[in-house]
């Protein structure tokens with residue numbers, strides 16, 4: 593591993609960002625991983641996460657100045673509006689999700705940085721996609737703003753790799769579940785909230801219906817997949833749009849049943865809202881054999897192991 597790597601994480605206060613900062617600092621050292629986010633941090637959190645820079649990824653001059661200031665070699669671009677929030681503000685979501693990506697890809701194209709990580713999502717698939725064991729290459733007609741922006745982003749990543757040799761790598765994350773950080777504006781967020789309510793001995797009202805199956809992944813697996821992909825030899829990274837990635841699949845009813853193994857009096861009820869329609873357009877399970885064959889990906893956590901680990905850490 594190159595000790596001279598300097599990494600900028602954009603969106604470091606978000607669900608993935610906050611855990612990725614920790615994971616990358618364990619490998620590269622604190623001073624080599626610069627956290628950045630649009631949020632103003634209080635003095636205490638600022639000290640805890642330093643080195644930290646306040647950054648709006650749409651401000652390309654500021655982004656360029658930070659790349660030069662810290663001699664950045666790699667960027668992980670995590671700032672984005674997720675599925676539910678993007679539906680409320682489509683034009684801003686498009687602007688942030690697309691122009692943020694262009695600002696970073698162009699820095700790589702111009703030779704200022706060497707490597708880019710950009711997350712895609714199962715949201716690239718749509719209602720006409722085969723829903724069970726969704727293949728890597730298949731029909732993709734997303735009907736959400738977020739999904740359209742992620743699918744377009746994938747096309748641009750592959751284009752920048754082919755035309756300009758930009759070393760860009762990407763994963764199509766399923767819903768991500770962790771105890772360290774809160775999710776922000778997604779359709780799969782219920783699968784984090786439900787654990788907290790159970791640990792507080794509260795009933796949970798789910799915004800998806802009981803039989804809505806979706807692909808999900810425990811955060812330690814997601815962080816490992818991200819770092820493994822970024823560390824893979826370039827010739828092993830054969831897909832430069834984005835890799836399918838699979839952890840587990842479950843419905844709200846199935847996760848509630850697993851939670852009841854730990855909290856027998858836990859109760860769940862269902863009040864589907866507008867997020868139901870988004871969930872209904874997404875796959876139920878994912879075939880990630882390309883990630884497995886190309887760079888050796890295999891998830892470690894299933895629903896049972898994840899639930900044990902979540903409750904070992906969530907205390908009220």
Ligand code: AKB
Pocket residue numbers: 674675676712713714715738765766767768777778779780781
């Ligand atoms: C969302 O629900 O929007 C995200 C995702 C699956 O990309 N968690």
